[in-house]
Amino acid sequence: MMKRSLLAGEQRPGLESFDGLRYATADMGYFRNSFLVTAAGLVLGAYLGWEASHTWTGALSTMFIVAVLATLEVSLSFDNAVVNAAVLRKMTPVWRRRFITWGIAIAVFGMRIVFPLVIVAMIARIGPVSALLMAATDPDNYSRVLTSANVSVSAFGGAFLAMVGLKHFFNGEKNVHWITIIERPLARLGRIEAVELGLVLLLMYFVSTWLGGRDQFDFLVAGIFGLMTYIAVDGVSALLKVESAVSGEVVQSGAASFLYLEVLDASFSFDGVIGAFALSNNLFVIAIGLGVGAMFVRSLTIMLVERETLASYRYLEHGAFYAIIALALMMFLNAVEHIPEVITGLIGGAFIVAAFIDSVRYNRRIRGA
Helix, strand or coil, X not given: CCCCCCCCCCXXXXXXXXXXXXXXXXXXXXXXXXXXHHHHHHHHHXXXXXXXXXXXXXXXXXXXHHHHHHXXXXXXXHHHHHHHHHHHCCCCHHHHHHHHHHHHHHHHHHHHHHHHHHHHHHHHCCCHHHHHHHHHHCHHHHHHHHHCCHHHHHHHHHHHHHHHHHHHHCCCCCCCXXXXXXXXXXXXXXXXXXXXXXXXXXXXXXXXXXXXXXHXXXXXXXXXXXXXXHHHHHHHHHHCEEECCCCCCEEECHHHHHHXXXXXXXXXXXXXXXXXXXXXXXXXXXXXXXXXXXXXXXXHHHHHHHCCHHHHCCCXXXXXXXXXXXXXHHHHHHCCCCCCHHHHHHHHHHHHHHHHHHHHHHHHHHHHC
């Protein structure tokens, strides 16, 4: 949106290119800290590579892996940033700051380091300290134990994300539709109580028929826990809704939104954390790479909120929820057959790019009307 003269209400001559440069510079300012973290992460990755091999080849190779992991995290979590922004814009400034500070610490330290350790400790039936020692001294065995939980992790994350995505479209009060032929009938079906829950259960059963033995049982149990987690988070959010003293409307408290965003981020991180072991079996290299990517997602979220991008681009949020449903489906299918993370990222990115382009076209039509 171009700056307009406060007096004449028209674009001042000669300032179009200046405004474009100024806005681009301002946008890059949101990523300043992310670039600093990237530089530190690459240096630390090179150090770990040197310590492991004592060669420049090993140092550069590890540094490259850190860069690839960061790119993977951003590509898989771009839709997460859009959904985060949609929730954050409804939160108070205090809770926004808490999510941006505490939330990123939980996302980087909790999901990228603690979560894999907990999974390994549970499967191997050892303590967290023993799991950490295994990661440091026997990374091959650590990687094998963690990736053996792929079926359960995929089912849990897929079930939770499927509920998040379907809840958006099975909303009887939703009146803005992007792909009308799909979204309008879904909005009508949303009047049926718990229709999205029934659909996810049916999908889980269908996918489980492709599995056998213990995997089938683990898939269904983990999927049910994913559904229960969504119901619990949604229930807590409902309990914490309060009446605004200003407008009198019932709004969701910052604490409820914070909890929802943290669980959502965890679900988005599942496939990235597990898939990262295809590139490296070093927990610390993975944590650095995914942590760098998480910082860029944080910066993108802040930019989307402060620049009110979602309000400016009508269908961008819709594209993000289509990407979430696609990610959920990919996670379910990943329990049956490995799907490269790059495919998942490309599908999600395609939905968001298409939604952005259609939003730009809509804005042009409105301005031309």
